[in-house]
Amino acid sequence: MMISRILQKNSINRLTINTINSIKQSSSSSYHTTSKDEVVSMSNIKRNDEFSTLTNQDIKHFKDILGGDDSSRMITDKDELEGFNQDWMKKYKGNSSLVLKPKTTDQVSKILSYCNQKKLAIVPQGGNTGLVGGSVPLFDEIILSLTNMNQIESFDDVTGVVTCQSGCVLETLESYLNAKGFTVPLDLGAKGSCHIGGNAATNAGGIRLLRYGSMHSNVLGIEAVLADGTIMDCNSTLRKDNTGYDLKHLFIGSEGTLGVITKISIITPPKPTSVNVALLACNDFNQIKQILIKAKKQLGDILSAFEFMDRPCIDYVLDHQSTAKEPFDKKSPFYVLIETSGFHEQHDAEKLNAFLENIMSEDLVLDGSLATDTKNISQFWKLRETITESLGKAGAVYKYDLSLPIDTFYSIVEVMREKLKDKAVVTGFGHVGDGNLHLNISTPKQKYSKEFLSNIEPFVYEYTSQQKGSISAEHGIGYMKTGQLHFSKSPASIQLMKLIKNSMDPNVL
Numbered sequence: 001m002m003i004s005r006i007l008q009k010n011s012i013n014r015l016t017i018n019t020i021n022s023i024k025q026s027s028s029s030s031y032h033t034t035s036k037d038e039v040v041s042m043s044n045i046k047r048n049d050e051f052s053t054l055t056n057q058d059i060k061h062f063k064d065i066l067g068g069d070d071s072s073r074m075i076t077d078k079d080e081l082e083g084f085n086q087d088w089m090k091k092y093k094g095n096s097s098l099v100l101k102p103k104t105t106d107q108v109s110k111i112l113s114y115c116n117q118k119k120l121a122i123v124p125q126g127g128n129t130g131l132v133g134g135s136v137p138l139f140d141e142i143i144l145s146l147t148n149m150n151q152i153e154s155f156d157d158v159t160g161v162v163t164c165q166s167g168c169v170l171e172t173l174e175s176y177l178n179a180k181g182f183t184v185p186l187d188l189g190a191k192g193s194c195h196i197g198g199n200a201a202t203n204a205g206g207i208r209l210l211r212y213g214s215m216h217s218n219v220l221g222i223e224a225v226l227a228d229g230t231i232m233d234c235n236s237t238l239r240k241d242n243t244g245y246d247l248k249h250l251f252i253g254s255e256g257t258l259g260v261i262t263k264i265s266i267i268t269p270p271k272p273t274s275v276n277v278a279l280l281a282c283n284d285f286n287q288i289k290q291i292l293i294k295a296k297k298q299l300g301d302i303l304s305a306f307e308f309m310d311r312p313c314i315d316y317v318l319d320h321q322s323t324a325k326e327p328f329d330k331k332s333p334f335y336v337l338i339e340t341s342g343f344h345e346q347h348d349a350e351k352l353n354a355f356l357e358n359i360m361s362e363d364l365v366l367d368g369s370l371a372t373d374t375k376n377i378s379q380f381w382k383l384r385e386t387i388t389e390s391l392g393k394a395g396a397v398y399k400y401d402l403s404l405p406i407d408t409f410y411s412i413v414e415v416m417r418e419k420l421k422d423k424a425v426v427t428g429f430g431h432v433g434d435g436n437l438h439l440n441i442s443t444p445k446q447k448y449s450k451e452f453l454s455n456i457e458p459f460v461y462e463y464t465s466q467q468k469g470s471i472s473a474e475h476g477i478g479y480m481k482t483g484q485l486h487f488s489k490s491p492a493s494i495q496l497m498k499l500i501k502n503s504m505d506p507n508v509l
């Protein structure tokens with residue numbers, strides 16, 4: 001998962017806090033085509049010349065810190081750098097000539113302290129699975145990869161608290177915990193690559209937030225390194241600790257702008273032993289709303305996910321995933337995926353069946369299917385979890401991650417369809433149980449274009465703001481929304497964020 005950059009001096013440079021200090025700029029997103037020579041557009045952000053340029057002397061210093069310059073510790077090879085310079089959607093791209101891969105907090109501290117003194121720009125990077133350009137350089141920033149900081153340090157099977165380094169891959173952590181009968185309270189499509197530190201840095205949401213809450217609810221402790229190299233040990237494993245400000249929350253969701261997360265302690269729940277997934281087809285969004293109300297009441301504590309996708313999403317998945325199957329004989333405008341997880345097979349099945357009977361008797365579904373075994377459950381999840389990848393394969397896709405009130409939740413999709421007509425395919429899916437819509441505007445076989453973007457922005461942000469929604473429910477601000485924060489935050493909130501940033505990283509002006 002992406003971690004944003006440590007900000008140093010001047011808001012014009014990527015190293016300064018891209019979410020907060022750049023808000024006065026009228027910058028648009030930086031889009032790139034898949035070809036590195038064909039940059040479609042670049043925002044008006046220019047490299048700040050107050051930042052230094054990397055020298056051989058600097059590289060030698062980093063080599064001394066890391067104990068060598070083999071590719072497991074640092075990367076300078078142009079081809080190898082490519083994957084670190086670009087995000088996986090191939091939308092944002094920088095031109096860094098150095099990746100540093102520390103193994104310890106002490107090494108991170110020494111690197112940041114040196115960069116701070118030398119005014120060398122840095123961008124921290126986790127699994128680089130972010131969607132808003134927060135984990136890649138824009139210019140020549142040094143990339144600080146947390147990949148080598150992947151050790152799981154301890155697990156307490158009474159409290160369920162696990163402590164690990166921030167570069168631990170989410171799926172690896174999940175396997176480790178599963179073997180002990182526990183589970184990470186977070187699950188998302190990018191689990192095979194994203195890092196738990198990036199998940200915390202971006203306050204990643206995902207499909208189980210409905211059941212377990214956000215990273216703010218589950219992270220008990222964080223160790224982070226500040227821009228000047230200070231190691232902030234807030235890595236408590238206590239459930240309760242009311243001694244002053246709870247500083248770890250500053251690092252959760254601040255996208256790496258206040259420090260680099262190096263270690264994390266999370267409270268993990270026991271892994272449910274009985275899991276069921278129902279896939280339902282609906283005719284309109286109002287039916288989904290009614291089903292959600294009933295699911296919350298009738299399934300209660302066993303409800304673990306409530307996701308929706310519209311028909312175009314299913315079409316993209318069927319077009320681009322060879323093993324995905326059309327779920328029902330007849331196509332429908334909407335689909336809902338409901339997961340229950342519990343510990344009493346019979347009790348859970350009875351509850352779910354009663355709920356399904358109820359919604360069918362009230363004509364809220366057109367079709368339905370229940371999966372109780374691992375193979376069928378994963379087939380259903382595949383339809384939901386491969387939407388992003390499938391849309392990405394089709395061509396340029398403009399992605400918006402909005403929190404919206406349930407009564408007007410889907411209307412932005414219809415409004416955008418009306419606005420764009422046949423210029424694009426507008427789809428909606430996401431975590432409807434959490435009020436989070438993923439609005440995706442796909443332009444098959446086309447490249448990202450600034451001209452096309454003007455059909456969408458700022459309209460989509462203005463619309464969201466009028467609905468009192470959020471322009472980022474879970475993906476974060478990154479580079480994509482640096483100029484848009486004011487659509488969701490008051491001037492006073494933004495001012496306070498700047499004060500916090502400047503007090504933790506005084507090199508930023």
Ligand code: MLT
Binds near residue numbers: 206388438
């Ligand atoms: C998801 O829910 O699948 C992710 O947030 C990715 C996306 O929005 O494309």
Ligand code: ZN
Binds near residue numbers: 205206430431438474
């Ligand atoms: Zn999502």
